[in-house]
Amino acid sequence: MKFGIERLLEDASLRAPLLGKRVALVAHPASVTRDLTHSLDALMALGDVRVTAAFGPQHGMRGEKQDNMVESADYTDPLHGIPVFSLYGDVRRPSGQMLSTFDVVLIDLQDLGCRIYTFITTLLYMLEAAAAHGKEVWVLDRPNPAGRPIEGLTLRTGWESFVGAGPMPMRHGLTLGELGKWFIERFKLDVPYRVIEMEGYDPEAAPGYGWPIGARTWVNPSPNAPNLWMARAYAGTVMLEGATLSEGRGTTRPLEIFGAPDISGRDVIAEMRALAPDWLKGCVLRECWFEPTFHKHVKSLCSGVQIHVEDPAHYDHNAFKPWRVQALAFKAIRRLYPDYALWRDFPYEYAFGKLPIDVINGSPLLREWVDDAKAAPGDLDAITMPDEQSWAAERTRFLLY
Numbered sequence: 001m002k003f004g005i006e007r008l009l010e011d012a013s014l015r016a017p018l019l020g021k022r023v024a025l026v027a028h029p030a031s032v033t034r035d036l037t038h039s040l041d042a043l044m045a046l047g048d049v050r051v052t053a054a055f056g057p058q059h060g061m062r063g064e065k066q067d068n069m070v071e072s073a074d075y076t077d078p079l080h081g082i083p084v085f086s087l088y089g090d091v092r093r094p095s096g097q098m099l100s101t102f103d104v105v106l107i108d109l110q111d112l113g114c115r116i117y118t119f120i121t122t123l124l125y126m127l128e129a130a131a132a133h134g135k136e137v138w139v140l141d142r143p144n145p146a147g148r149p150i151e152g153l154t155l156r157t158g159w160e161s162f163v164g165a166g167p168m169p170m171r172h173g174l175t176l177g178e179l180g181k182w183f184i185e186r187f188k189l190d191v192p193y194r195v196i197e198m199e200g201y202d203p204e205a206a207p208g209y210g211w212p213i214g215a216r217t218w219v220n221p222s223p224n225a226p227n228l229w230m231a232r233a234y235a236g237t238v239m240l241e242g243a244t245l246s247e248g249r250g251t252t253r254p255l256e257i258f259g260a261p262d263i264s265g266r267d268v269i270a271e272m273r274a275l276a277p278d279w280l281k282g283c284v285l286r287e288c289w290f291e292p293t294f295h296k297h298v299k300s301l302c303s304g305v306q307i308h309v310e311d312p313a314h315y316d317h318n319a320f321k322p323w324r325v326q327a328l329a330f331k332a333i334r335r336l337y338p339d340y341a342l343w344r345d346f347p348y349e350y351a352f353g354k355l356p357i358d359v360i361n362g363s364p365l366l367r368e369w370v371d372d373a374k375a376a377p378g379d380l381d382a383i384t385m386p387d388e389q390s391w392a393a394e395r396t397r398f399l400l401y
Contacts, residue, residue, distance in 0.1 A: 001213050004140030004177070004196035005108050013286070015049060015108040015261045017104075024053040024102035026087070026126065027261065028061060030110035030221040033249065039108045039140070039340075044080050051082060053101040056089040057068060057109065057122045059222045066085030069101045074151060082101075088118070092162060093125040095141050096133065104136040110221040111176045113146030113210070114235045115155065116360055118349075119221070121165040123176060125185045130398070131191035140176035145231040147210035148173040150395075154387040155362025160350045164362045169391050171235040171325050181398045209317040224254040232309045233283075236326030239366070242357030243342055245331065246302055255290060258326075259304015261297055263333060265289075269305055271332035272325075276377035279328050282320030284308040289292050306330065327380060332369045 008014050023043070025031075031039040043049050052062060060072035061084050072086040082153030085098045105126060109119045123139070130137045151339045152170025160166070174182065177195035184193055203210040211218075211228050220226055225234070230253075237255040240247035248257040259265055265287040272280060288306045292298050309315045309323060333340055365367055365383060369375045 001200035001215055002199065003033075003142050003198055005042070005142075006033055006197060007105075008140060008196050009033065009042055009046065010071075018049055021050070022052040022079050022101065022204045023049055024055060025051060026055040026105060026107045026109060026122065026255075027055065028059065028109060028221060030217055030219040031108045032217075034216065035219060036219070039106075040077070040080065043106075050150040050288060051080070051081055053098070054084045054329055055087050055094065055098070055105075055126075056084060059117045060086065060088070069153040069212055073295045085124050087125070092122075099129055099133045099135060102135065104138060105130065105318075106138050106140055107176065108140040108142070109176060110142050110219070111144060111179075112131045112221065112225060112231045112234050113144040113171060113237060115152075115165070115168050115170050115172055115175065115362070116163040116238050117163055117222075117234075120176065120179055121162050121181055124165045124187070125179060125192055127183055127189055127193070129190040136192040136194075137180070138196060139177040140196045141175050141198050141199060143198070143210050143212065144173065144175050144203065145208075145228055146173070146235060147169060147317060149320075150388050150391050151321055151384075152359055152388070153365055153384050154391065156365075158364040159354075159359070161351045161359055163360060167362075169387055170238075170361070172391070174395060174397070178395075178398045178400055181314070182395065185398075187377070195400065197400055200383065203401060204315070207312050221353070224249055226252070226254065229308075229310045230255045232315075232372040233318065233325075235309045235324045236322030236324070237307070239323075239326050239330075239357065239360055240354065242344055242348065242360045243346055244296070245333075245342070246290075246292055246304070246305075248290065248292070248293035250298060251290050252307065253290075254309075257290060257304050258329065259288070259302035259307045261290060261300045261302055263337065264301055265303045265305045268329060268332045268338055272328045275335075276324070276328050279321055279324040279377060282309070282314075282316035282318070282323065284311070285324075286324075323375075325381075327370065328365060328377070331377075334370050335373075338373075342370070347351065368383060 042045045071089045143343045155164045248254040369380045
């Protein structure tokens with residue numbers, strides 16, 4: 001199997017349109033080749049590609065920013081001497097000055113297959129800026145480790161944000177290259193666009209279902225994305241960023257676990273099983289204990305739950321519904337502890353005047369379902385399944401694999 005970057009490096013005919021042009025690269029720590037050479041270093045070593053600038057997304061080109069909403073500064077690459085511009089610093093969108101440094105931008109970002117993961121919003125912003133300034137955009141495609149399954153509510157109009165680039169469900173099931181095609185059609189962008197497709201990519205193949213287990217090394221695309229199992233659960237556990245529960249930041253298994261000092265993980269699991277056992281298929285829930293070394297509930301012993309999806313004997317890729325699993329956990333906690341202060345209130349990703357849980361979900365619908373004592377699991381399915389079915393039909397013409 002070859003990723004887009006490797007095909008570009010190996011095939012001079014693919015690079016031919018870049019000759020004589022100034023090239024920029026959008027990348028992060030997971031932008032590596034099979035032998036773990038960073039894409040910037042590999043492109044610089046070619047000799048026939050003139051790289052004049054680079055861009056880093058959220059968490060920085062080096063991936064050094066542990067927490068959310070921590071900005072990165074621009075700097076000059078110490079080895080190659082080119083400017084590295086931050087797209088999560090003074091600006092989220094590339095400025096005219098930044099755009100003046102290149103003719104073609106290569107985007108080589110490892111995504112997690114979730115609407116809220118900000119790298120896809122960075123792709124949209126770069127496409128929009130390129131359309132406005134006559135630049136060309138290439139995506140060097142990489143796998144979607146969450147695979148093809150679709151899940152979650154579609155973002156509603158008026159809820160667009162840096163964690164909500166457009167009206168898609170939480171788990172979109174596209175690669176970055178495919179998403180770029182959708183963005184261009186959806187937002188009617190007039191921009192030269194090319195995808196350097198992967199070779200040998202089969203998102204339906206077990207056991208990885210999108211990620212080539214045993215064939216590629218996992219490198220964290222962001223600091224709290226340490227493995228494939230987190231990527232599988234992320235479309236659900238990311239909602240914990242809008243809740244007072246710990247999502248495991250400050251532990252070695254972030255975004256695979258959740259908990260708090262004042263809940264019982266065992267009771268939560270039992271209530272989840274009683275409420276909607278069908279929503280728990282494809283994974284195993286285990287009671288656990290943890291003490292975060294930073295972030296929410298720091299240095300406090302938390303009772304919680306770990307979502308296990310690593311064992312092929314228990315993991316069912318098409319049955320596992322991470323968004324519903326986490327939604328059900330919220331519902332169970334609301335039923336067990338009716339007055340629990342579940343929702344955080346701060347300007348998440350600078351979306352002022354809105355609860356973070358609503359920004360994350362692209363509407364208040366999930367939170368309202370959790371907080372409505374009369375609402376049953378079937379009620380959430382009733383508003384979510386039409387969104388999922390609509391997206392399944394819409395995305396078909398953008399599939400490359």
